[in-house]
Amino acid sequence: MSGSDPTPALFAHLPDGLFGPLASPNRLHYWSILGRLYAEYFGPDAPLPPSDGYPRRELTGAIERWLISDDPWEDDEGESPDTPLTLRANAIYDRLRAAGWLRQERVGVREMATMTQAVGLLLGTLWDFAERGPAFLGAKIRSVELLLRQVVEHDAGGDALDEAADQTRGLLSHVATISVRVRDLMPELIKAGSTAQFARQLFERYVTELFIGDYAQLHNADHPLARRTAVLGLVRDIEHSDHRTRLLHWYQERTPGHDAERAAWRLERSLRRLRELDRIAEYLERLDEDIRQANRRALAFLDYRLRAPDRFDVLLQRACRGALAAPESALRLPVAPGPLLDESRLRAPRTRSRPIPRTANVTTPPTPEQLARMHLLRQMKRVRQVLPEDLARYVDRHLGGRERVASDELAIDSIADLRAYQVLTTLALRSHRNGGLRRDDPLRRMLRGFDVELDHRARTANHHLDTPRFTLRRTRHAA
DSSP states (O other), rough: OTTTTTSOOGGGTOOOTTTGGGGGTTHHHHHHHHHHHIIEEEESSSSSOOTTEEEEEHHHHHHHHHHHHHOOOTTTTTTTTOHHHHHHHHHHHHHHHHSSEEEEEEEEEEEEEEEHHHHHHHHHHHHHHOOOOOOOOOHHHHHHHHHHHHHHHHHOHHHHHHHHHHHHHHHHHHHHHHHHHHHHHHHHTTSSSSHHHHHHHHIIIIIISSTTTTGTTTTTTTTTGGGGGHHHHHHHHHHHHHHHHHHHHHHHHHHHOOOOOHHHHHHHHHHHHHGGGHHHHHHHHHHHHHHHHHHHHHHHHHHHHHOOOHHHHHHHHHHHHHHHHOGGGGGOOOOOOOSSSSSSGGGGOOOOOOOOOOOOOOOOOOHHHHHHHHHHHHHHHHHHOOOOOHHHHHHHHHTTTTTTEEEEGGGOOSSSHHHHHHHHHHHHHTTTTSSSOTTTOOOGGGGGGGGEEEEEEEEESSSSSEEEEEEEEEEOOOO
């Protein structure tokens, strides 16, 4: 792998053939054996394992015990294996050891088996993924905010900052994948054999398993998700204060060789992940649209299944078989005697009446003065209309290469500049409400690569307006 490849080197930490048993025809059975070994011997709920590991015979005996109580294994022909139980348990153990799930060492005359830390961590992650249910975003946001307050108010180290960054990244990943799971589930639900089965699967899987646990409260002003503005404010405090120097020194002390460049990279990575919390509104907008579309499809399907006759295809097949098997005298159509498709019974062709000839209205071309007045009126309307690209050009003209600029530095040289300044003032006032700008606010689309922060304690007065002071902050490069 080249040094420029950003993909993490997974198999630098794991054995190459680790996923072999989980890709075999008996993958479900191997997963069951691994889950039981993890739960009883190597997992967090198991007793503390010995430092040398467990004797091989103890693990193979446990596999024998599980096969006696539950033996779903089948050979290539679909029959239960007739190999003795002890040999089968040892074969399963050897397959897991050869793949790298278990490591065997000889201690004296005994063969001891352990599970490496990397493999145990991967198995725990897979276990958590299989048991994952709906997430509660409010608790995650509160946790991130508390960790950042520990850094700002109590001088916590970079470990708290890294943990907050990892939780933010996990939160965004979870919200982003919910939409994909919703879209993948609906075609599967429509394959249900009956209306009752569809309704049961809809509420059991679609509602209870996939939805965010506190989804109904996400749009409330008092929900912790509305405090993402406060979280981003704490990130800016860390980024533009003495805390940055302190954290940089903390990372450098704990970096091999006290590498200052790598310490700065680690700090910037954590701050970048925390700043990505500003994008959660985009993810939630897409999730709302996917959920609305899934609800419409589910309601349309239920409406069709409830209105259509039960087993309609079966009734049609039965009618066709009856018509083919019935005697000729029984097949009578409810029509009068005589030819059924005679030309005299056909409807006469429709004749179209000729259109009335139209004469063009006499038009008088506008005079040069009228044309000039219309052109001037269009220019006046366009100058007073502020589009997202107009506002982006006005902001970029003042930001330039800087990250922040106050409203005191904004120039008003034309009517277009005055209208752009008024829109920025409106954005600053609306963003100061609880929860910031609502997702359905039409002014939200005006924010392209920048954000507006209100300072209600100060005011900005120029030759045209006297408004509360605000600050423009670049969030990303505008497209």
